[in-house]
Amino acid sequence: MSEGQSEWDINDAVVPRVSSFDSFGEWCDGHVRRVYPPGCEEARRHASGWAMRNTNNHNVHILKKSCLGVLVCSARCRLPDGSRVHLRPAICDKARKKQQGKPCPNRLCNGGRLEVQPCRGHCGYPVTHFWRHTEHAIFFQAKGAHDHPRPEAKGASEVRRSIGAGRRVRGLALLLAREAAIADKMLTGKQEKQMSQKIVTTTHLQPPPLIPDNQRVLTCACGPFECTCRWRAEVPVEPYVANTWPAEPQGYATYPAPAPPAPTLQQQTYDTSLPADDIFHPEEIFQLDQPIRLDFPMEETTLESPPTFADLNNDNSRPEEAYWLDWQRAAGGSESSETPSPELFGNGYQHPENFCEQQSYPHQMYYPEEAQYYPAESCRESPVMDMQEQRFYRYGQDCAQNNMDMQAWQYSDCAFASHFDVQHTQGVNNFGGLL
DNA sequence: GCCTGCGGGCGCC
């Protein structure tokens, strides 16, 4: 992404005004700087796939968040697909404390307990995210590279809460369908918001809408408890039409087409013909007080090919396994759904530079015996963009500047000296082939 | 109940 090219820092007295923006990245990792349009709903919410909590940096202009890490099993058990348990820690301290010590929800786990794997990716401290709002853009900067797997998607825990709080059902397929429907609902609302925003912004001359970063789309109109459908690959969103921004003749014209969609997930359908009024205890899957003992050696056998959804519908399948696989993949409808947990992958991963001056800090390994990491570079869908105009802000002040002017600008006031480029590396979905 | 943002306060460097 833009690191290396961009010259601004979130703490600069003034930040540039940019005319083109990055598409939102939910899983920004490494030292990343991005610029989002002010209409980007995710950016406005300071959303992140990582579990980020607010940190007081005593700067009202810059919102700072630090990573809470990931909730893992103390026994480091494996899921049926060979991956590990990596749940999303609650942001609320109280809720997070409640999470810890609970039995590992993996039915294949023997006695494991949930514990927080703290993030130490920034020189031994948690990775931090910074958000700064200006009139014309939302600046994002991340410091540090996460040294732990991605937690489950943000929506997953919400889905579980929703399911757990709702009527109890029996039947994994139905549960999955409901989960998907809830996630669908969430995504639908998100997209509807974006659509309405698109209209509004066109009318009110706001920046272009965010192109959804997730690659899936609601494919049915089922209600949350009637859904008979499942995720499928999204048809690429239509590129933003630049000429809908008449008031910004110099801006937004280069707003990019969305990144190519991730490799499509296999079409996944569920038989939801199960009785809807059966009884199911969510905790039977999510929280098992007495994990079921393995009936086979874990390390050897759990590395088998993940169960497919065909397996799921097969009477011989272990539904909870398929559920776990699906949970890892699809819950929440976010990027993590397309990018399985990093521990699924081999040993070839080279952990990125830590960007720490004090290199002596021993970088924490999540599963050191396997070097299970994944490219911690920037956000995945980060189209390269050109800058045509820059403006500089001093916490709200606006000092317009275009490229021509910049050639001669002495930067006596705005501490910004070189061509600003929000380009950043186009993330490669290294995981898609495994989906 | 939980998420989120804000802000006071403390300790460390």
Place this chain on the structure above:
DNA sequence: GGCGCCCGCAGGC
């Protein structure tokens, strides 16, 4: 002073 972190509070969902 900068930073990390804890805590409590309040608004919102």
